[in-house]
Amino acid sequence: MIECGPYTLHQLETGTFKLDGGAMFGIVPKPLWDERIPADDQNRIELAMRCLLIQGNDRCILVDTGIGDTFSEKEQSIFGIDHSVHTLADSLNAAGVVPSEVTDVVFTHLHFDHSGGAVVRHNDEVVPRFPEATHHVQARHWEAARAPNPKEKNSFRTAILDPLADQVAWTFHEGAGTLMPGIDLRCVDGHTTAQQLVKVSGPEATYVFVADLLPTHHHAGAAWTMAYDIAPLQTIDEKARFLRDAEAHGWTLLFEHDPIVVQGHAHASDRGWRIVPAGSS
Structure with missing residues (x-):
């Protein structure tokens, strides 16, 4: 739990899933990334699915929703989805929140591992989990999600977005x-x-939920970009600008997918940018 001005912040664990390590680290050779996040026998690495709950000023805001529980058994196997320890519902309950109390759902973007928890299966029908909340997304992103390019087509799921749309x-x-x-x-x-x-x-500090700009703290390095990025050179520029601002202003970065590091701070070194986990020196 984090106190920040009028708000209380909770980083909610909602389970883990797995993605191909090569796709997560792009051109970085496997021996380099595998020693940081070891791959399984299918070349997949385990990733967290952390959401941010913000309470205060008469609002209960949920930033991203994890992957959810509407995937088929085959899809759960493909993506190594594991809800045995944490689920969105359990983590909300532990924070003392029921779905009807969520006033706002903010999507960083609508890829299925960020939006899937916004729906739930009820009587063989997929319906919104937070029907009373206002859902927030960038207009340009909504347009891109509803008419996706070939690279992202499988990342946007109509089974998730259609129930939310109307x-x-x-x-x-x-x-x-x-x-x-x-x-x-x-x-x-x-x-x-x-x-x-x-x-x-x-007044105490500033916290930034960094989503997939920095999916893990290892992605601070310029070349450590995802093959999933639609514009990797733009990602490199955006990361550099963001990390300069983060260091200059002392922001605490909140990680969504890092399996180990939950919070960290940006530091420039003679070898480029690195993230120092919160509590480390």
């Missing part, structure tokens, strides 16, 4: 700006069109 309230944001007092959005386009990062500022 059954919940939406706010479509137009670029960077303020979501709520003390909560701001920053847009980046290298991973996917108009991904939005969420920054929470208070």
Whole structure:
């Protein structure tokens, strides 16, 4: 639990899943990334699915929703989805929140591992999990998700997005700006069109939920970009600008997918950018 101005922040664990290590680290040779996050016999690495719960100012805001529980057994096997220890429902319950109390769901983007938990299976039908909440996404990203390019087509799931499209309230944001007092959005386009990062500022500190700009702390290095990125050279530029700002202002970075590092700080070195885990020196 983090206190930040009028808000209380919880980093919610919602389970783990697995993706191909080569895809996660792009051109970085396997011996380099495998010693940091070892691959299984299918070349997959285990990744967290962490969400951010923000409570305060009469709002209960959930940033991203994990992968959810509507995937088939075959898909669960392909992606190594593991909810044996953590689920979104259990983590919300542990924070004292029931779905009807969530006022806002903010998607950094709508890839299935970030949006799948926003729906739930009920009587053989997939329905919104947070029907009373306003759902937030960038307008440009919504358009891209509903008419995806060939590279991202399998990352946007109609089985997730169709139930949300007409059954919940939406706010479509137009670029960077303020979501709520003390909560701001920053847009980046290298991973996917108009991904939005969420920054929470208070007198004590500033926290940024970095989503897939930095899926793990290992991705701080310039060349450590994902093959999933639609514009990897743009990702490199966006990471550099973001990390300069993060170091200059002392932001604490909150990681969504890092299996070990939950929070960290950006530091420039003679070998490039690195992330120092919170509590380390």
